[in-house]
Amino acid sequence: MFKRICFAAFATLAMQFAALTAQAQDENYVAGEHYDLISPAIRGSSDKIEVTEFFWYGCGHCYNFEPQLAQWKKSLADDVVLKGSPAMWNAPMEIHAKAFYAAQALGVLDTVHIPLFQALNVDRKRLADEDELADLFAAHGVDREDFSKAFNSFGVGSQARQANARARAAKITGTPELMVAGKYRISTRKAGGQANMLKIADFLIEKERAMQVSQAGS
Numbered sequence: 001m002f003k004r005i006c007f008a009a010f011a012t013l014a015m016q017f018a019a020l021t022a023q024a025q026d027e028n029y030v031a032g033e034h035y036d037l038i039s040p041a042i043r044g045s046s047d048k049i050e051v052t053e054f055f056w057y058g059c060g061h062c063y064n065f066e067p068q069l070a071q072w073k074k075s076l077a078d079d080v081v082l083k084g085s086p087a088m089w090n091a092p093m094e095i096h097a098k099a100f101y102a103a104q105a106l107g108v109l110d111t112v113h114i115p116l117f118q119a120l121n122v123d124r125k126r127l128a129d130e131d132e133l134a135d136l137f138a139a140h141g142v143d144r145e146d147f148s149k150a151f152n153s154f155g156v157g158s159q160a161r162q163a164n165a166r167a168r169a170a171k172i173t174g175t176p177e178l179m180v181a182g183k184y185r186i187s188t189r190k191a192g193g194q195a196n197m198l199k200i201a202d203f204l205i206e207k208e209r210a211m212q213v214s215q216a217g218s
Helices: 002-027 060-073 091-106 109-121 130-139 144-151 154-170 194-217
Strands: 049-055 080-086 177-180 184-187
Touching: 049 060, 049 154, 049 194, 060 109, 060 194, 080 091, 080 154, 091 109, 091 130, 091 144, 091 154, 109 130, 130 144, 177 194, 184 194
Parallel strands: 049 080
Antiparallel strands: 049 177, 177 184
């Protein structure tokens, strides 16, 4: 009995120590060192805590990050939402950004998101024009005419322009990068790796949540 009690006490202390250690590690995340502040903050489009991933389908680092991000998304609380925001620094990236928003408009993003990554990073296709993208969408059950209408629609063009403005306002320097609550930018370089990007995002989500609670109570 005494041994069981001692073991239980030791296990409890170990858990408390682990929690304190994790908390101490979280407290070591410093603005300017591990993540950057965005000023002025960028207004979100929902009442949830928004985490935005800046990405490009042709980015190998983004392709490798995608499985980690998808798994992390499953752990998010109901008050958090993850959104994609394609980066664009040249004409091909603009075309790929429109493909992303066309997929959203057609309700097939879950179907073509990974194939778009794979086409550019594994199959080494360029997907440099509407016809090539239409072929890919058609291969996944999307009518070519429906794709063309969505791809060239005012709504998709507007969303692509907004994404470009968002990236510029956030001052992203590469992909993938994360933005939390429109206030904090997390890069792979400052975070020290993709896994750490997600840890810092968790920390900043908690920081934002605590701030919202404090403001609601004041």
